[in-house]
Amino acid sequence: MLEIDWNNIFLKDLDLSLVVEISIRTFIMFLFVLIFLRSSGKKGVRQLSIFEVAIIIALGSAAGDPMLNSESAILPSLLVFVVILAMYRIITYLSAKNENIETLLEGEPMYIIEDGKFVLEEAGDSNFAKDEFFAEMRAQSIEHVGQVKTALLESNGQVSFLFFDDKDVLMGLPIFPKAYQKKSRNINDGGEYACAFCGNVLRIAVPQTCPRCGKDEWVGAIGSLRIV
Ligand SMILES: [Zn+2]
Structure with a gap:
């Protein structure tokens, strides 16, 4: 026992x-x-x-x-x-x-978003957690990546955002779960879609791979302005 x-x-x-x-x-x-x-x-x-x-x-x-x-x-x-x-x-x-x-000692700040799209080298970096980053963006009331001109991950883990002026906001990848619906198969309305991986926005009528990153998952893009 x-x-x-x-x-x-x-x-x-x-x-x-x-x-x-x-x-x-x-x-x-x-x-x-x-x-x-x-x-x-x-x-x-x-x-x-x-x-x-x-x-x-x-x-x-x-x-x-x-x-x-x-x-x-x-x-x-x-x-x-x-x-x-x-x-x-x-x-x-x-x-x-x-x-x-x-x-x-401290590491270097790294660019995550430039001109409304994810920076490619970082988008595939396994050290960088996209979920966490999306949560950080939502905490800043960012609705989609097209509102962000630049996002910089500082060496202390903080993220600095630089926003587009309202007139310059681009169509972008939504980051709130309800708007984030993957539509890899039924793209047929010729609307604007954002690449789920890199945030590249295209007007597409048939399923295709992203010319920027080569992935093929798309999310309906939105262009709403930032609410401050
Ligand atoms: Zn892409």
């Missing part, structure tokens, strides 16, 4: 003195984390670059151990803090001086 030692799982050696010790350790370490984050010069954490996430992970591990493990002392973990902070400062300094180092 498998014996589960619930006492070991939930309590271990927990007694009053350990409760007090853990409370003091956590209080101190939490203060240090706050002081560290303030002194890193970073204003907020809404969007973290990969480099900053790496720092947070290293920091979290160094801070967590002495919080609840009586065998870990606080000073060695402070040393970890100091080294990480020094590295953060040095690397930030270097990447401000040198663009190559910055690109290496």
Whole structure:
């Protein structure tokens, strides 16, 4: 019979003195984390670059151990803090001086949409999640790709949009689910269709492959203006 030692799982050696010790350790370490984050010069954490996430992970591990493990002392973990902070400062300094180092650490912004169409190299990039990107566009109340002049995926994961003026809005691939109906077979009305893959818009009367990307799924294009 498998014996589960619930006492070991939930309590271990927990007694009053350990409760007090853990409370003091956590209080101190939490203060240090706050002081560290303030002194890193970073204003907020809404969007973290990969480099900053790496720092947070290293920091979290160094801070967590002495919080609840009586065998870990606080000073060695402070040393970890100091080294990480020094590295953060040095690397930030270097990447401000040198663009190559910055690109290496933070990645490069990439063009997702240009002139109402998806940029081809990125449309097929498996690192780039189209669903997520569509959700981001919907959150910006973008109804179809033809409203967007340029979309840039920044290295911190944020997307920057540049919109067409109302008079320049193109016909485009809709991104709200109800309007997004794939019609690969029954194209016969000679209307304008958008390639579901690259956003290329064509007036077509018979099913065909997209001359731009070679795929053959079409969605009825729409040309509505942006509601702001
Ligand atoms: Zn296409």
